[in-house]
Amino acid sequence: MLNDAGRRAAARTAAAAVALGAAAMGAPAAAAGPAPQAAPAPRGLAWKPCPDKDPVEGGKLKGLECASLRVPLDHARPAGEKITLALTRARHTAPVSKGAVLLNRGGPGAHGRDLPGFFRKTLPAKVAASYDWIGFDPRGVGASKPALICDPRYQDPGRARPDTIPAGAAEERAWTMRARAFAADCARRYRAVLPHMGTADWARDMDAIRRALGQRKISFFGYSYGAYLGAVYATMYPGRVRRMVLDSVPRPSGVWYENNLDQNVAFEKNIRAYFAWIARHHAVYGLGDTRREVAASYAKVRAELKAKPIDGKIGPAELDDAFLADGYGVVAWPSHARALSAYAVRHDPGPLRKVWQPPTKLDQNNYTVYTAVECRDAAWPRDWSRWHADSERLYRIGNRFETWSNTWYNAPCAFWPVQGGPPPRVAGGAALPPILLVQASKDAATPYPGALETHRRFPTSRLLVQAGGRDHGVALSGGDECVDRVVADYLGGGRLPASRPGPDAKCQAPAPPEPAPAKRRHRAGEAAPPR
Secondary structure (H helix, E strand, C coil): CCCHHHHHHHHCCCCCCCCCCHHHCCCCCCCCCCCCCCCCCCCCCCCEECCCCECCCECCCCCCEEEEEEEECCCCCCCCCEEEEEEEEECCCCCCCCCEEEEECCCCCCCCCCHHHHHHHHCCHHHHHCCEEEEEECCCCCCCECCCCCCCCCCCCCCCCCCCCCCCHHHHHHHHHHHHHHHHHHHHHHCCCHHHCCHHHHHHHHHHHHHHHCCCCEEEEEECHHHHHHHHHHHHCHHHEEEEEEECCCCHHHCCHHHHHHHHHHHHHHHHHHHHHHHHCHHHHCCCCCHHHHHHHHHHHHHHHHHCCECCCECHHHHHHHHHHHHHCCCCHHHHHHHHHHHHHHCCCHHHHHHCCCCCHHHHHHHHHHHHHHHHHCCCCCCHHHHHHHHHHHHHCCCCCCHHHHHHHHHHHHHCCCCCCCCCCCCCCCCCCCEEEEEECCCCCCCHHHHHHHHHHCCCEEEEEEECCCCCCCCCCCCCHHHHHHHHHHHHHCCCCCCCCCCCEEEECCCCCCCCCHHHCCCCCCCCCCC
């Protein structure tokens, strides 16, 4: 659903089996209906100051407390094998606490222990002081153990990857073999873990955290996949929810294959809007004064990088990875346009070197967990002809930017060693307190219909829409005081917009940023990496 470039953009906005096959298949994931019988209450958490330099997060945990929690690998067997979840906390400083808020930035597979510091600094002081903010690395992620990484050279082979747009059957076959090999490596490394990596497993982990915190109810704030995780938790444990903010909401009925097809169409719209924005600033960037001319400039750079990758590492696939961030939001539009212009106009590769960031070990971990969760949650087509037909259809009707890249990002699910599905149930009733959904109307990663569907499935929810917004991850992003005010009012005092047909409240999206002043636009190395 979200590739690593997209995660970085949204964050500001995973005993061996020797072969794939029936012997490696797990039982289908249980639907998230009635919650399973609770395991014995975990022992209290032993909080201690986080290290100044954490092995995973570096210095981002300063001022927070750290703890770990042992939970069952299989919650249906609470006395069986255990795994470890890594947690952080920013404690409330108000005289009276409103309880704990669990935080999740999405993915699935994104790390989360740094989030309490962000929320404590970003929210109004009175709201921030009222809660214990709880970050955690979900099972398989970051500092939790085991942390999953399959085939570390899959995303970073040390050279430019093959072009994601296959020129023929041979190139498509090569990509499918890469995806099959990645899935096989995951089977060899994590055969016992993969059957227990679904969203319902994560929701049960969250409830184990709640019990370890000694809380009768918890609050939750989730972005992107984290919004889906929150919706599943609210379905499984409605009586244990105090407040819940779900920002940038996936469509429950589309998990996950259909949702990725929807993304291909939505990203094309946002990239076209970005190219039109560049065209309006032709005097600054020199890439063309129409959207089509800018698209041609991008295609020319892409072809040149296919023939001769920058430093042998930045080819067309890496270029697309970097500029995919511009479909996730508008914050990097000026810096990325500047980098593209530098190469297209002056053949200066320096800014593009800054824009593309090679995947880190944490990125590789995130991708492994992403595949482990999405491939487990729902059934994916096992016949490659279905993938090929859908990709070709979308590409040929004009959805060219993201379609094939998204196909290969998710292709391991066609060969995954664990059978997926059925997906968790998502629905709410009277037992669930009012929750807040936040959505940009032109979000590409989680298109607007997902929020509308989730709103219908949860009668007690309120939907706040950022009209015209393209950012994935709207609240607390530093760009919309209207959205942030509604979120703070809800967290601070439970105040929500009045219920009305359609979205319950709207905020107008801020305008996209303007280019940097002309005297600075050609400074080498100025482009910033995605958020």
